[in-house]
Amino acid sequence: MTITYDKLGVRLIYAEGWKITEDELDTEPRTLSFESPQGGIWELMLYRDLRDIDELASEALAILGEEYENLETAPYTTAFGDVQxxxxxxxxxxxDLLVHIRIIGARFGEQTALLLWQAEDREFDELEPVFRAMATTLLNPHKFPAPATDD
Known part of the structure; x- marks a missing residue:
């Protein structure tokens, strides 16, 4: 079952049973994270203007490099619906666990999103379709309108 998160201009669909942490909703960037029951993390840093997505992703990678040794990295490109x-x-x-992280920058409308997906490698493979669906609904709001309310 899915649930719609819809607050302060952020709307996306996520899986039932996930824990939500709203870290920074009134400062830039807005930071919101979802944790799966297995421990996987889907995090959003939302900027209310257009930013250089390569620069944001590289800055996030540099911060990870300061925290953890021996990172293996590769460039990543994808599309979420209409959004590159x-x-x-x-x-x-x-x-002793292989951690898999994907840092993704994307522009949509007049906003910029920096996404961080993280899980143990085997769990990442299982969670990736959910992570992708969450990103697709966030980045393509015109294709996923707000649910009707019972007034």
């Missing part, structure tokens, strides 16, 4: 996105695919070991 670019970023980095990242792998590293932490506590």
């Amino acid at each position: 996105a670019t970023g980095h695919e990242i792998y590293f070991y932490h506590l």
Whole structure:
């Protein structure tokens, strides 16, 4: 079952049972994260203007590089519906687990989103379709209108 998150101009569909953390909703960037029951994380940093997505993704990668050693990285490009996105695919070991992170920058409308998807590598493969669906609904609001309300 899916649930619609719709607050302060952020609307997306996510899976039932996920924990939501609204870190920064009144400052720039707005930061919102969703955690799956398995521990996977889908995080959004939303800027209310157009930013250089390559620069944002590279800055996020540099911060990860300061926190963790021996990152394996590769460029990443994709599309979410009509929206082109670019970023980095990242792998590293932490506590004997292979961690998989994907940092993705995308522009939509007059906004810029920086997404961070993170999970243990095997869980990442299972969660990726959910992560992708969440990003697609966020970045293509014209294709996923707000649900009708019972007035």
